[in-house]
Amino acid sequence: MNxxxxxxxxxxxxxxxxxxxLTGGSSGNISVRLEDGYLFTPTNSCLGFLEAERLSKVDASGKHVSGAPPTKELPLHFGFYDRRPNARAVIHLHSTYATAVSCLADTDPMDAIPPLTPYVVMRVGRVPVIPYSRPGAESVRDRIQALAGGHPAILLANHGPVVAGASLEAAAFAIEELEEGAKLSVILRGMTARHLTAENIAELNTHFRLT
Known part of the structure; x- marks a missing residue:
């Protein structure tokens, strides 16, 4: 794809x-890995009104090459690219339910989205939560690196979801499924929900292995 x-x-x-x-105002950002660098959405841009020619291009080291200045969230994207060589795209949104789960004090930090449906298991797997850091902080890169090798999706505490995928479409489908899983988990709080069993999850992982 050119x-x-x-x-x-x-x-x-x-x-x-x-x-x-799924994201409002100037929140959220998207990146795609190219043969000669990366494309990023510009800083302070609204995802609903992007212009193709104004997208930011950076080189392999993150240095701005062309277009508008890139999002300040480069560190969280590179945290995934550093550890997932097959990742071609990373998406960060402020979607309502996933962000809500990232704010809940009793969210399991190593498994934030319960296995309520097969698709959340197939598309995002177990979703850890990393501690809060200010948007754009360089420290988030190391925190994501520590988990990204085994997790294509992560929640930023009190901030929202980040997902890597083998293509932009795959990353988009995964972050949408994460939001749906988070929505179900919030709706079902306080109810006796039926989760997929360990055997169910193992079967899904065998047939639909995440990359």
Whole structure:
């Protein structure tokens, strides 16, 4: 896929997330790994109104090459790229339910999204929560690196979800499934929910192994 097509895809997915209320205002950011660097959504940009030619391009070290200045959240994206060589895209949103789960004091820090449906297991697996740091802090890179090798999705405490995928589409589907899993978990709080069993999860992991 050439760079022009990738730019259009970033614009398309950004608009879709915004129009469906998965991130609002100038929140959220998207990146895609290229052969000669990375494309990022610009700093303080609204995902609903991206322009393909204004997307930020950075080199392999994160140095700004062209376009508008990149999002300040480069460290959280590179935390995934550093540890997941097959990752071609990373998406960070402020979606309501996943962010709510990231704010709950009793959320399991190593398994924030309960296995209520097969698709949350298939697309995101176990989702850990990393401690709060200010948006754009360089320290988040090391925290994500420590977990990203075994987890394609992470919650930033009091901030929201970040997901890596083998393609932009795969990352988009995964972060949407994470939000749906978080929504179910919030709706079902205080009820006696039936979770998938360890055997169910093992079967899913055998047939639909995450990459």
């Amino acid at each position: 760079e022009g097509v990738i730019r259009d895809e970033i614009v398309k997915w950004g608009r879709s997330f915004f129009q469906r209320g």
